[in-house]
Amino acid sequence: MKRKTIDSYFSKLKPTSESNVNAPTETVVDATQGTSTQVLDEEPSKTRSDRSTINIDTPFMRDPALRKPINSYPSEEREEIIEKFINYGPYQILMLEYPKSGPDDHPRRFQSKWFKTFNWLEYSPTTDAAYCFPCFLFEKKLFGKFGSDIFTAQGFKNWKMIGGENCAFETHMRKDINSAHGYSVQCWKDFKNPKSHIDTLLENLTPKQNADNRLRLGASIEIVRWLTFQKCAFRGQDESAKLKNQGNFLKMLKLLASYNKEIRDVVLENASQNAKYIASSIQKEILHIFAQKVQKEIRKEINDSKFCIIIDESRDISKREQMAIVLRFVDGDGVKLKLILI
Numbered sequence: 001m002k003r004k005t006i007d008s009y010f011s012k013l014k015p016t017s018e019s020n021v022n023a024p025t026e027t028v029v030d031a032t033q034g035t036s037t038q039v040l041d042e043e044p045s046k047t048r049s050d051r052s053t054i055n056i057d058t059p060f061m062r063d064p065a066l067r068k069p070i071n072s073y074p075s076e077e078r079e080e081i082i083e084k085f086i087n088y089g090p091y092q093i094l095m096l097e098y099p100k101s102g103p104d105d106h107p108r109r110f111q112s113k114w115f116k117t118f119n120w121l122e123y124s125p126t127t128d129a130a131y132c133f134p135c136f137l138f139e140k141k142l143f144g145k146f147g148s149d150i151f152t153a154q155g156f157k158n159w160k161m162i163g164g165e166n167c168a169f170e171t172h173m174r175k176d177i178n179s180a181h182g183y184s185v186q187c188w189k190d191f192k193n194p195k196s197h198i199d200t201l202l203e204n205l206t207p208k209q210n211a212d213n214r215l216r217l218g219a220s221i222e223i224v225r226w227l228t229f230q231k232c233a234f235r236g237q238d239e240s241a242k243l244k245n246q247g248n249f250l251k252m253l254k255l256l257a258s259y260n261k262e263i264r265d266v267v268l269e270n271a272s273q274n275a276k277y278i279a280s281s282i283q284k285e286i287l288h289i290f291a292q293k294v295q296k297e298i299r300k301e302i303n304d305s306k307f308c309i310i311i312d313e314s315r316d317i318s319k320r321e322q323m324a325i326v327l328r329f330v331d332g333d334g335v336k337l338k339l340i341l342i
Helices: 075-088 133-137 150-154 168-173 180-192 198-203 207-229 248-259 280-302
Strands: 027-029 036-039 093-095 121-124 129-132 307-315 321-330 336-341
Touching: 075 133, 075 180, 121 133, 129 133, 129 150, 133 150, 133 180, 168 180, 207 248, 207 280, 280 321
Parallel strands: none
Antiparallel strands: 027 036, 036 093, 121 129, 307 321, 321 336
């Protein structure tokens, strides 16, 4: 009996067509069908960083059905991962023959020509499904909307819906730039364009623009600081321009502007639409920074001293619970201190 060697368990790879011999490709073998595939644009293109910065020894899965979601990566590594995916581009597989699916009397299959029509399109031979490259990178969460993850996680494979007036790819794209796909595509374009990056835009600002931005933001910071120490509400029930009382924050900003011409020239209607620094999200972000600094100072003051925490809770007339936290400790000089946090 002839002994088998390990080489007898493997078959030689069949050569692909000679049309793309000079193109940079990756050859993949489909073990179930014996067909060979190619990945378009396998060599990463240069965007913001040099190719030498990419660690080729790190496991990097590009197959849309096997790769991890972008949000699963640590936040400090996410931008680097996105840049790496963009360097390689969409995972577009060229196969001699794609698998058939659908009814036996009229089966359909994926078409490689769709890559030219939809440059964002990806194909996974693992699930025989199509995916959207920019939506995977910059997914805009649509909570509670059925089918919002078809082109990012589940994969689309209903090929009879491609073409015609109700083409599924066209429906996914839509024409509204504010749609989930439009938002992702715009982020994709901006990421590939270094001139649109925030660090580049900041470098191009004139000294006067920098000074105006600092003065505008400084006014908002001081107002937040004052209202916080005085325990005053920031916003009113209605802050529309037609009302005389728009809330404490805006009224205080107008008061500062009325007494200071430099502030008046850079705030409210004299500021750019996207840099007024008066939105509720900006106010909350400033408050959060204040809270972090206060907590840091408390930890620094307590250090390794003994301390105790007293927590009490009561309900006010509006039936809302109010919690008070009392922190008592002895500092390094032996002085008893008490901090009350509401």
